Structure formats: structure tokens, C-alpha cells
Amino acid sequence: MRKNYYQKLAFMGMMLIVLLAFQNYTSREKENFPEIKFITENSIPLNLMEFDPNNLDAKQWENLGFSEKQVFTILNYKKIIGGKFTSKAQFKKCYAVSPEKFTELESYILLPETGKDHHFEKFDTYEKKEIHISGRFNPDRLSAAEWISIGFSEKQAEAILKYKNYLGGSFVSKEKFKECFIISSDNYSKLEPYLVLPVQTPDDFKNYGKNYTAKSKIHYRNFDPNTLDLDGWKGLGFSEKQANTIVNYRDRNLRGSFKSLEDIKKCFVISPEKFEELSPYIKLNTNTNLIQKQETDFSKVDLNIITFKQLLEFGLDEKSAGSMIGFRKKLRGFVNKQQILDTYNIDKNLVQKLISIAPLDVSNVPKYTLTEAPEEWLKDHPYFKYSADKIIFYRTTYTDDKKILKLLKLKPEYEERMKLYLK
Known part of the structure; x- marks a missing residue:
């Protein structure tokens, strides 16, 4: 009996301990779990450097963290505003650039904050003027002054001519003319009945004038094919590539001169039709054949x-x-x-x-300071063109070449190449 008594007592003690433990657990205040934060792709920091958004291609925009679709929208927006961002404020308006993304990029963008700047002129794309047309016309033959007389602004006239050059020197068709972003739908409707252009674009047309030459009437004059240079052949309606081929064929294959009309006809870039057009005006100087080739010292x-x-x-x-x-x-x-x-x-x-x-005379090679160099020279020169926009931007604030070179952060070998052409 005593043994049973102690067993019951031990069991009751265990139950009491369990009850006390349960009461203690339920009486505790509720603990909050730590907040979970997810890391998104956008939180990965980009290795950003100063950049001009006017110089970036699609791949470079993607490297800044934009999707393929966003890049397409940005580049299309740039075309709509005239082909160039003129300020940070204008860039910010592109709906593919979120406020957060703009804040991230803003300090690295090489553009003025707002408004027009001396180095960033804006196309006056939406200027409203009345269009005046007196009769049918070929738009390929109009100069900037003539476009202005029709009713376009000076900037619009320049843009129209640039677009024509982009197509290879001809608007080609009404269809292509309509695609010029400077010409609004209303203005095209007014111009369309008077355009002397085919309605449809030829099937063999390709952009940039690589394989298409505009068929505009050329006023030929008598010429000696042995004295024509590259520009002379281009003036006869040949593309630059065709003119190069003709000059090389004459100077290399024929040792400097055409000996007969048959020699000209054999040049493969001169079609039979083109030869027939030219032949009445060709005055071949046969004395050229008697000129002996002189050895150069x-x-x-x-x-x-x-x-x-x-x-x-x-x-x-x-x-x-x-x-x-x-x-x-x-x-x-x-x-x-x-x-x-x-x-x-x-x-x-x-x-x-x-x-x-051979000697090398460098006395006539142009050299400038970074603050005085023409923009066209900077943007075209092989040693400066990749830094041209930064130079143009920095020199609005700094007048010391050494300071500008320091801000460019160039590799030593690139800086040394630049100095060859600096005063």
C-alpha cells in the first residue's frame, strides 16, 4: 500500500509540473517574426560611369539595366523628339524611364538640367506654319531655302534634307516621303497631290543609298573620262562606290587612261543604258596615250x-x-x-x-586646344570622337585643357595620342 501511495504522489507531482509549464507557455507575449525582405534584380548595383544618352546603342542601354522593350521605347522616343536628347528633363519624360531609374542615372548623364543649351539644339518639330504649294514638284530637287518658302522652319528644312541623304539622296517614293517624321500627316495630305514621285517604293531599294541611286535628270556636258576625279564621276550620277571602282579600273587596270570608248564600256559598273546616255558627251583625249609615265622621286x-x-x-x-x-x-x-x-x-x-x-611635313596639320576645337573636328577625329561629347560638356565649365583631360580619365596611351593634335 505504501508503494502505491508513493507512485500516486509521484504521478500527481509530474502532472502539476506539466500544468505549470503549459500555463507559463500560454501566458507569454506573442513574439514577432523578423520581416522578410526579398532581393530583386534591380537592387544589384550597376557599375555606372558618365555617359551621353545620345551616343548609346541598344546594347549599351541594356547594360544600364533596361529591358529590350524599354530600350526600343527609348530609341523610338529619341527619334520622335528630333533625334537627340537636349536635357535631363527631356530624357526624364520618356515613360520607359521610371522615376527610380532616372534618380539612379541622373548624376551620370552628360546633359544640361533643363531647356536649350549652346551645344544641344532642338529640332522645332511641331512648329505650325501654313503650307503653300504653287504646283507639282520633285522634292528631290528642293533646297533648304525652297522648303522654307513652302512653309517649313529652318530646322525642319534641314531635317528633311538629312532624311533625304539618309535614304541615299532621293525620297524614292511617296511612301518613303511620308515616313519623314518632320512632315506631319496634315502637311503630307496637302503635299501628296503635287509630289512628282512614284507611289510605291521599288523592291530593290535599300537604306543608306548602298544599292539604290536616285534617277534624277542630269544635265550632261562634254567631258574627258581620263581627267575626271572621284567627284567628277559622282557628278555624272554614279554613287561614291561606283565612282571609286571606275577610277581604280582606269588607274590600275588600264594604267592611268582609257584608250577607247570600248574600254569605258567594259567597266562593269557602267551599265549599257548608262553608257548610251554618256557616249555623246565623251571627248576622249587621245593625246593622253602619248604621255609617258614619269617615275616619282x-x-x-x-x-x-x-x-x-x-x-x-x-x-x-x-x-x-x-x-x-x-x-x-x-x-x-x-x-x-x-x-x-x-x-x-x-x-x-x-x-x-x-x-x-619619303619626308613628312607636319606644318599644315591643324591643332587646337580642347576649349577651342571645332565640334565637327572633335566628333570626326579618330583620337577624339569617343570623348567628344564629354569634352564639349566639360568645356562649358572649364577653360583649362589639363583639367578637362583629368576629368576624361583616359588611359595614358589614349591621352598621349590626343596630345599629338593639341596646341
Whole structure:
């Protein structure tokens, strides 16, 4: 009995402990779980640098964190406003750029805050003027002044001509003319009945004028095909590529001159129809055939004025000669002979031999300070064009070249190349 008594007592003690523990658990205040935060892709920091939004391509926009669809919207918006962002405020209005994204990018954007700036002019796309048309006309033949007389603003006239050049020098068709963003639907409706253009775009048309030449009437005059340069052949209606082919065919294949009309006819870029148009005006100077080819003394030929023909005479092929002349033209002249050796697509051994013989006169090579350099020069020069917009932006505030170079944060070798053309 005593044993049973102790067992019951122990059982009651255990039950009491359990009850006390349960009461203690239920009486505790409710604890809050920590807040869960999810990390999104947008929280990953971008390695941002200063940039001009007018110079970015689709891939570079994507690198800034925009989706493919957003990039398409941004680039389309840029076209609508005239092809260029003129301020941060204008860029901010693009609905593909969220307020959060703009705040993230704002300090890196190389644009003025608001309004017009000396270096960023805006197309006056939406200026309302009355259109006046006196009769049927070919828009390919109109100058900027004539577009203004019709009722377009000066900026609009410039944009229309740029669009024509973009198409290859001709509006091609009413269909293509209508696509010019400067010309509103209302103005197109007024102009359309008077346009001397085909309605539909030709099937073989391609942008940028690479494979399409506008068929506008050319007023021919008598000419000697042996004295025509590149511009002369272009003036006869050939594209730049076709003109280059004709000049090279004459100078290289025919050793400097056409000997007969048949030689001209054999040039594959001159179609039978085009030859028939030209033949009445061709006055071939047969005396050209009697001129003996003179050997050039290359020890007296300045490398900054040496011609394509002279390079071929020295032994360079067309590719090497063209590359050297083209690079020199972009630079506005070589300032040292190493630049010539650095030219792409050249026969380095032959060029090394040439530069060891020929002199280099650098007295006529243009040089500027960063604060005075023309914008066109900066944007076209191989050593400056990738930093041109930054230079133009910084020099609105700073007048010291050393300060601007420091802000550009260039690699030492790039800075040294720039200094070759700086005063």
C-alpha cells in the first residue's frame, strides 16, 4: 500500500509540473517574426560611369539595366523628339524611364538640367506654319531655302534634307516621303497631290543609298573620262562606290587612261543604258596615250600629300593605299611616321620602306586646344570622337585643357595620342 501511495504522489507531482509549464507557455507575449525582405534584380548595383544618352546603342542601354522593350521605347522616343536628347528633363519624360531609374542615372548623364543649351539644339518639330504649294514638284530637287518658302522652319528644312541623304539622296517614293517624321500627316495630305514621285517604293531599294541611286535628270556636258576625279564621276550620277571602282579600273587596270570608248564600256559598273546616255558627251583625249609615265622621286614627296596613284606606283595595293589615304584624311594629316605604320590593312614592310625614304611635313596639320576645337573636328577625329561629347560638356565649365583631360580619365596611351593634335 505504501508503494502505491508513493507512485500516486509521484504521478500527481509530474502532472502539476506539466500544468505549470503549459500555463507559463500560454501566458507569454506573442513574439514577432523578423520581416522578410526579398532581393530583386534591380537592387544589384550597376557599375555606372558618365555617359551621353545620345551616343548609346541598344546594347549599351541594356547594360544600364533596361529591358529590350524599354530600350526600343527609348530609341523610338529619341527619334520622335528630333533625334537627340537636349536635357535631363527631356530624357526624364520618356515613360520607359521610371522615376527610380532616372534618380539612379541622373548624376551620370552628360546633359544640361533643363531647356536649350549652346551645344544641344532642338529640332522645332511641331512648329505650325501654313503650307503653300504653287504646283507639282520633285522634292528631290528642293533646297533648304525652297522648303522654307513652302512653309517649313529652318530646322525642319534641314531635317528633311538629312532624311533625304539618309535614304541615299532621293525620297524614292511617296511612301518613303511620308515616313519623314518632320512632315506631319496634315502637311503630307496637302503635299501628296503635287509630289512628282512614284507611289510605291521599288523592291530593290535599300537604306543608306548602298544599292539604290536616285534617277534624277542630269544635265550632261562634254567631258574627258581620263581627267575626271572621284567627284567628277559622282557628278555624272554614279554613287561614291561606283565612282571609286571606275577610277581604280582606269588607274590600275588600264594604267592611268582609257584608250577607247570600248574600254569605258567594259567597266562593269557602267551599265549599257548608262553608257548610251554618256557616249555623246565623251571627248576622249587621245593625246593622253602619248604621255609617258614619269617615275616619282619619293625622297621628295611629302607623306602628308602623297597621292593614291603614287602609292600604287610605289608598289602598294589598292587596299593598303586606300587605308593609308583614308586614315590620313581622318586625322587631317600625320604628325609622326609611326601613325602611318599603325594604319590598318597595310603592307607594313612596304610602308616601312616608304617612310624611310619619303619626308613628312607636319606644318599644315591643324591643332587646337580642347576649349577651342571645332565640334565637327572633335566628333570626326579618330583620337577624339569617343570623348567628344564629354569634352564639349566639360568645356562649358572649364577653360583649362589639363583639367578637362583629368576629368576624361583616359588611359595614358589614349591621352598621349590626343596630345599629338593639341596646341
